[in-house]
Amino acid sequence: MPRSILRTAALTSVLALTVGAAASAQTYFRGSDGDPETLDQHKTSTVVEANLLRDMFEGLVIYDSEANVIPGVATEWATSDDGTVWTFTLREEARWSNGDPVVAGDFVYSLQRIMDPATGAKYANILYPIQNAAAINSGEMEKEELGVRAIDDQTLEITLEGPTPFFLELLTHQTGLPVHPASVEEHGNDFVLPENHVSNGAYTLESFTLNDRIVLTKNEEFHAADSVEIERVEFLPFEDRATCVRGWEAGEVHSCSDLPAEDIPRLEAEYGDAVRIAPYLGVYYYGINSAREPFDDPRIRQALSMVIDRDFLAEEIFSGTMVPAYSWVPPGIGNYLGDDAPSYEWSDMSMLDREDAAIALMEEAGYGPDNPIEIEISYNTSENHRNAATAIADMWSILGVETTYNVRDASAHYAMLRDEKVHDVARAGWIGDYSDPQNFLFLNRADNPGFNYGNYDNPEYDGLLDQAGETTDLQERAQILGQAEEIFLADNPQIPLLYYSSRSLVSDALVGWEDNIQNVHPTRFMSISE
């Protein structure tokens, strides 16, 4: 079919959808990456759930459409001089969807609930900076001993274990969202069912049909209801990204939250600006098992990192949907050094010079084509991971490296990384939960074996992170964290390869979708044009 006809058909479809949507009082058909595992904010862990919960609930602070932290239920806050006590003032007009006022006690109840081991919260550790949280979650203390108390209905006090300058960022996470205590008490785990659901955000839950759709409708009790234009949101789960794209092209979906990489060149050619590719707070990397010979030699780790052509990976393997990475902490992150953030010393060298330097480093370490290193790359099943591993093996061949592969599904791969750590080199990725460098740098602490796939053990690095944790001045803290990252990049226990990008397909009819590093798009700030 000629391209012009295709484009006309697509535009007609979008127009039809727009008209249809307008007729149904602004319904937003929102493509989602899959089903939520749960709508209980205390049990969630995925981005899909975050998007849904962000529409239904309002935390003390929230993200606006550009991922800036702005007041939510709390209108203002203050910290003690030592940075450990935070006092939030709650807005008087905040209401639950059943008309109950939102009070400080609701947050006390909610934070105690997520730390209760009986809740089985996957992400309770996000809020471990709160006093006694970790001990309560481990069953060593009672939940009433959590460092959270309601001074009165409008004043909430949270005491932390230590100064945590990124605490506000933590509170934007879905784990910080409140539950309606009376509903939880009355219905137990069934408080998430539509007939029992009470929320305090811009929308309420109308229905949840697994594998089909989740329908939200505007919450008229919401304090900012007058500014909410979209009346109804239908979240449609798409396990297959191409299905969402066809739905979008047929005018049945306003936005897709992810796209098949191989289809992006075509979509860009056909639909131009509707394809939104934006930097995303995540890093795709290879962990080198630095506790194993010969990877305990930093020269080898550096040589392996230097010869990887990240531009090739980004452009050819990931169709331009990823960005070459030369540092561990993704650019654009909050509370950091901006353009002055560290990166590999050799990041500006040409590939040819990098290859020469890498060969020299390997020779120094006693390896090369005559004495090759055998490396097994472990990765979880995925076509892109396979293509990347194959390309990297080819790049390493110049160093005389002989590569084999160990491919497993995600569960088996990550169970191996967590428990056995028998890998030479393992693929992994990390998407930031909050916009702070600590959320990336803490992965490499020696006392964090769950995430430290490079088995990195450098007391100086850990010491700098500890020091940053005690520093309340954000600029000074950023400098300290920068020093830590510099040490890390020099030691190279994990090789950053690419920064993630978010990739969405957004109809022209959808107004207010702003690209941002957190890839957050609250429906309450959007509208559908006629």
Place this chain on the structure above:
Amino acid sequence: MLAYAIRRLLGAIPLLFFIITAAFFMMRVAPGGPFDQERTLEPSVMANLNATFGLDLPLWQQYARYLGNLLQGDMGPSFVYRDFDVQEILGAGLPVSIQLGGMALLLALLIGATLGSIAALRQNSWVDYAVIATATFGITIPNFVVAPVLSLIFAVWLGWLPAIGWGSWQQMVLPVIALALPQVAVVARLIRGAMIEALRSDHVRTARAYGLPTRMIVIKHALRAASLPAVSYMGPAAAALLTGSIVIEQIFGIPGIGRYFVQGALNRDYTLVMGTVIIVAVFVVIFNLIVDLLYALLDPRVRYD
């Protein structure tokens, strides 16, 4: 025959027990668990989750507990979709899969039998060649190719039918056709071959000698005999179709149970996988029984009493 059917169903109970036991332990042999995902969990959090779902118990206790609950009709909670029990998940998806598979099955039988019969009656004519060529095409082109192409042409380009969803008749057209196409091809080939053989049989020749009209001979005598291979084939095929087509359901965004077979296993959602295994096993048992009973109806020489 009723006694035979009851005997067969009772005989399936030990088989189901064996399947459940084998599936339970085989799943646990696979490395990794339901909470081993890209985002590794804190050890204390993992311990809480294991305790919540009873995964901290010895395996034999977990097995005994599972069987005990199953005997009471409880398939347990999903390890991944935590707001739902396995019964709720399968209860919502299975009717959709059955609807989709049932319509595809019916379509495949009707069109496949018609095409196969026509081809057999016009053996070695252009009609025959056209049917064989189409059938070969239908079998060799996988439905993960056919389905997106249908969707692209009729939903995206022409805008005649929806690209996604399930419920209205318009939403059913493309997925049913896409799911039925390979089966149409298989049925057509099976019927054609068997029909040619039947038309050459003595009793058909006798019927012709008596001067019975061709239509009567085909429908009453030849088709009955020719349908036996198709019936044998459709037994397991029906079990597979009715319990969900992973590919078609994903491509058209249909809320059936197909995706749980793969996704459940990848997520190590033990209870959900067990649920799907049980459902498929039950369907296979039932459809094999139906096939055997149909055989007896179609072929008077077969008797089960």
